[in-house]
Amino acid sequence: MDLSNIKNWVFDLDNTIYSPQKDIFGQIDKRMTKFITAKLKVNEDDAFKIQKKYFIKYGTTLAGLMKEDKVQPKDFLDFVHDIDLSCLSADTELSSAIKQLKGKKIIFTNGSKTHAEKVISRLELNNVFDEIFDIEDSQFIPKPQIQAYLDFLKKLKLDPKKTIMFEDMSRNLVPAKKLGMTTVLIKREMPMKEKKYHFKEFEDLWKNNNEADYIVDDLVKFFNKYYKDSKK
Incomplete structure (x- = not known):
């Protein structure tokens, strides 16, 4: 090398x-689904599908939410990163x-x-x-x-x-x-x-x-x- x-x-x-065994991103993933459920007023399954569709298409879920749903990035980032790091x-x-x-x-x-x-x-x-x-x-x-x-x-x-x-x-x-x-x-x-x-x-x-x-x-x-x- x-x-x-x-x-x-x-x-x-x-x-x-x-x-990834620490499951930090797993917590973030769930918070993203929860954010979309509340923001777009959809059920959890649909929110998860939207989340991953945006991730695949735009590179991040946030990029899709900003482009298609006019979400403010700080609101999203503050919410999804409010997790337990213990x-x-x-x-x-x-x-x-x-x-x-x-x-x-x-x-x-x-x-x-x-x-x-x-x-x-x-x-x-x-x-x-x-x-x-x-x-x-x-x-x-x-x-x-x-x-x-x-x-x-x-x-x-x-x-x-x-x-x-x-x-x-x-x-x-x-x-x-x-x-x-x-x-x-x-x-x-x-x-x-x-x-x-x-x-x-x-x-x-x-x-x-x-x-x-x-x-x-x-x-x-x-x-x-x-x-x-x-x-x-």
Whole structure:
């Protein structure tokens, strides 16, 4: 593994820097359904289908709600991120692994900065990351829309050819790879509720379709191998 050219280490947040077994995003998912049920005055099943339809079509549920239903982003983000993070605790191994990296360490999330800061605090990664680029920074244009990546690179003055991106969703690596970034897919299982509803489009979100230069199931293992290879 030769990453000697990398100067910028970019991480997605949810289900990337912590395991989906913690079910943090599961809580967010339920809050999104609840928000849509109340806002659009539909039943829970219809709300869930709208939620996923927007997610597939626009990149995030929020982007669809803003475009089609004139929802204010702050109202949505405040509501869906009002969750219990007590299942998260200090991740000393991940903290040590990322701190050793030479260069900038950045969170690039479709969520809010407030949510990212709370998650990072629970994991005790407060002094690990140099920047958080959130959905507001990209003018609410989400990954995987390429404009979000262009805004990200421009604002932080990053050279994509010296940047590596870690993501749990393969479709979000497509623009990154197209722009010249090195890409790493954190292999995750498709959430059970999506399997239940048989959204065929979701299957591709968790599969590698040649977007990833590396596929791993654990960030710490990836970095341990990287450090070991670097000493050769």
